[in-house]
Amino acid sequence: MSGRVLVGVKRVIDYAVKIRVKPDHSGVVTEGVKHSMNPFCEIAVEEAVKMKEKKLIKEVVAVSCGPQQVQETIRTALAMGADRGIHVEVSAKEYESLGPLQVSKIMAALARKEEAQLVILGKQAIDGDCNQTGQMTAALLDWPQGTFASEVTLEGGHVKVVREIDGGLETIKITTPAVLTADLRLNTPRYATLPNIMKAKKKKIANMKPADLGVELASKLEVLRVDEPPQRQAGVKVESVDDLVGKLKEAGRI
Amino acid sequence: MAVRAAGQIAGICHLCRSSTLGSFRTLCRNVSSSKHTPSNAPETPVDHLIYTPEHFALKESIKKIIDQEINPHVDQWESEGKFPAHKVFKILGNAGILGVNKPVEYGGLGLDFSYSVAVSEELGNIRCGGIPMAIGVQTDMATPALARFGSDELKKEFLRPSILGDKVACLGVSEVGAGSDVSSIMTKAVRKGEEYVINGGKMWTTNGTQADWMCLLANTSDGPPHRNKSLICLPMSLPGVHIARQIDKMGMRSSDTAEVFFDDVRVPSKNVIGQEGMGFTYQMLQFQEERLWAVANTLTTMDLIIQETIDYTRQRKIFKMPVLHHQTVHFRLAELQTEVELLRSLLHRATALFIRGNDVTKLASMAKLKAGRLARELGDSCLQFWGGMGFTNDVLVSRFYRDSRLISIGGGADEVMLGIICKYMDTLPK
Numbered sequence: 013m014s015g016r017v018l019v020g021v022k023r024v025i026d027y028a029v030k031i032r033v034k035p036d037h038s039g040v041v042t043e044g045v046k047h048s049m050n051p052f053c054e055i056a057v058e059e060a061v062k063m064k065e066k067k068l069i070k071e072v073v074a075v076s077c078g079p080q081q082v083q084e085t086i087r088t089a090l091a092m093g094a095d096r097g098i099h100v101e102v103s104a105k106e107y108e109s110l111g112p113l114q115v116s117k118i119m120a121a122l123a124r125k126e127e128a129q130l131v132i133l134g135k136q137a138i139d140g141d142c143n144q145t146g147q148m149t150a151a152l153l154d155w156p157q158g159t160f161a162s163e164v165t166l167e168g169g170h171v172k173v174v175r176e177i178d179g180g181l182e183t184i185k186i187t188t189p190a191v192l193t194a195d196l197r198l199n200t201p202r203y204a205t206l207p208n209i210m211k212a213k214k215k216k217i218a219n220m221k222p223a224d225l226g227v228e229l230a231s232k233l234e235v236l237r238v239d240e241p242p243q244r245q246a247g248v249k250v251e252s253v254d255d256l257v258g259k260l261k262e263a264g265r266i
Numbered sequence: 267m268a269v270r271a272a273g274q275i276a277g278i279c280h281l282c283r284s285s286t287l288g289s290f291r292t293l294c295r296n297v298s299s300s301k302h303t304p305s306n307a308p309e310t311p312v313d314h315l316i317y318t319p320e321h322f323a324l325k326e327s328i329k330k331i332i333d334q335e336i337n338p339h340v341d342q343w344e345s346e347g348k349f350p351a352h353k354v355f356k357i358l359g360n361a362g363i364l365g366v367n368k369p370v371e372y373g374g375l376g377l378d379f380s381y382s383v384a385v386s387e388e389l390g391n392i393r394c395g396g397i398p399m400a401i402g403v404q405t406d407m408a409t410p411a412l413a414r415f416g417s418d419e420l421k422k423e424f425l426r427p428s429i430l431g432d433k434v435a436c437l438g439v440s441e442v443g444a445g446s447d448v449s450s451i452m453t454k455a456v457r458k459g460e461e462y463v464i465n466g467g468k469m470w471t472t473n474g475t476q477a478d479w480m481c482l483l484a485n486t487s488d489g490p491p492h493r494n495k496s497l498i499c500l501p502m503s504l505p506g507v508h509i510a511r512q513i514d515k516m517g518m519r520s521s522d523t524a525e526v527f528f529d530d531v532r533v534p535s536k537n538v539i540g541q542e543g544m545g546f547t548y549q550m551l552q553f554q555e556e557r558l559w560a561v562a563n564t565l566t567t568m569d570l571i572i573q574e575t576i577d578y579t580r581q582r583k584i585f586k587m588p589v590l591h592h593q594t595v596h597f598r599l600a601e602l603q604t605e606v607e608l609l610r611s612l613l614h615r616a617t618a619l620f621i622r623g624n625d626v627t628k629l630a631s632m633a634k635l636k637a638g639r640l641a642r643e644l645g646d647s648c649l650q651f652w653g654g655m656g657f658t659n660d661v662l663v664s665r666f667y668r669d670s671r672l673i674s675i676g677g678g679a680d681e682v683m684l685g686i687i688c689k690y691m692d693t694l695p696k
Contacts, residue, residue: 048326084319084323087323088326091327203327203361204327205327205360205361205362206327206362206363206375207362207375208362209323209327210375212323213320
């Protein structure tokens with residue numbers, strides 16, 4: 013098999029960090045905060061690397077859009093087994109307004125340029141929780157999409173995708189080239205081992221700008237204000253089951 | 267000179283923030299009690315004195331393994347008095363963590379000692395001292411002499427599987443009558459033809475009940491005590507090797523510690539590491555690394571203890587205000603954090619000098635001395651601020667209080683470190 017898989021990897025605030033809103037409510041505090049690869053992107057990388065190990069594809073290319081620091085995230089993907097990286101450089105200022113549509117345009121342009129057989133993305137990133145980039149990328153390319161994948165089987169010019177949908181699993185068969193998005197149960201990502209971290213140092217990361225791909229970053233969205241979620245209020249204790257039922261009825265819950 | 271006792275090194279722990287990928291931020295917020303604030307953010311790759319981005323990538327990978335494979339089980343292993351060394355070492359071996367500074371031909375990575383320090387620092391996130399200690403015995407105590415001076419055959423048989431995590435190693439130096447004064451050991455290996463016949467016993471042997479082989483220090487002749495000892499690779503399955511008992515300790519409970527007897531144990535003479543009679547010298551060569559490793563390991567835990575104490579005292583109220591708001595508490599914690607940072611600076615300075623080929627015995631001994639003293643002070647001060655909770659076995663601070671006491675005893679006691687420092691200051695009475 014000679015296909016190429018493009019995998020999107022996003023640098024997000026680490027899942028274990030408590031998010032703080034900036035005092036001026038313009039966004040969240042990112043300075044001095046631990047970042048790591050979006051967990052769903054890790055699953056996407058793992059799936060692509062597994063395909064390569066099974067010799068179903070030839071090459072895995074990890075892509076990330078953002079300022080200089082996203083190269084760390086690309087390195088992590090390379091340490092997990094991706095063959096090379098592409099860093100689409102977006103200044104810190106522009107990055108603030110970079111949304112799913114802009115990233116989709118970049119991914120679509122790269123998918124064409126690299127003649128990818130598959131584009132695999134995480135179903136969403138744990139910072140914005142948008143869950144749009146995969147779908148938009150497929151639309152822009154006019155390729156089939158297999159989203160929320162919990163099982164992927166690549167066979168010739170087709171991909172069988174088991175999707176996690178409300179109330180169960182749906183199995184679809186789509187033709188390649190296609191866009192897939194990884195759900196939580198697709199696989200368990202491997203640890204980057206020390207030998208592979210050292211090898212990743214020697215792998216190449218190409219650097220380009222959105223303009224090189226003919227992508228315009230202007231966004232029509234404006235963030236007005238970011239707030240902390242409301243604090244949970246203390247509960248009340250009830251004396252008996254009847255009281256409980258009464259309270260629930262009062263609250264319109266039953 | 268002198269050396270070790272019980273299980274050397276110490277270091278402790280961290281909160282397992284969440285154990286699977288499934289537990290993302292929202293879930294995490296519910297289960298995790300300690301949070302890094304921006305002011306206490308971990309060091310970043312930018313302009314670090316000794317660490318490159320690869321060091322940080324390595325640390326991140328180890329942190330994941332600890333959070334997913336080790337920390338969720340620590341409480342159980344602590345209560346059982348033993349952790350499954352073969353299972354844990356295999357996971358670490360697969361990730362390449364057990365041989366960072368070992369030769370590439372035998373499965374290691376051939377990197378400089380700064381990577382070992384980074385590994386040790388990160389292992390300080392394990393929520394007990396026993397497991398990091400057991401790992402340290404495997405990587406930096408039982409195997410360095412073998413890696414440097416052992417024959418190709420011995421390295422294939424013992425070093426390679428130890429780096430890959432297939433074999434568990436222990437170090438047989440201390441005895442009932444010899445700890446920090448290594449030169450007084452009594453165990454004898456008498457040459458008979460192509461074999462050594464070994465009689466005697468070892469004490470305080472970390473990993474002893476689970477180990478596949480021992481790096482044994484034994485007297486191979488009657489000569490002067492610094493030139494009559496040899497290091498021998500001893501398979502623990504040989505007839506005549508008896509594990510007398512597992513020692514019941516006040517701390518480091520998840521690490522098994524054995525007393526071992528040898529009764530006419532026959533080992534092929536080719537199992538001697540390097541030259542016969544050089545055992546004591548070989549052991550001495552690795553002291554600098556051992557000591558720096560121990561310091562790195564405990565530093566991370568000390569940071570954690572301070573952070574968890576801040577988190578706890580912030581929400582615990584006394585006399586109508588948070589415990590933390592009492593000046594005696596926040597000032598004391600500031601004082602302790604300052605000491606931790608000073609120790610970290612000494613560690614990184616000594617490491618930077620060491621990887622450039624300098625002898626840092628004096629600095630390493632000072633760092634080891636200070637780590638032991640500071641851990642005792644810090645554990646005691648922080649435990650006090652936890653009040654009654656600190657006296658329970660439910661909290662990390664009490665485990666640290668017990669475990670870290672060993673730092674001043676193992677790997678050369680505080681008094682031995684002082685003796686070495688005095689030698690370098692030329693103040694030791696002749």
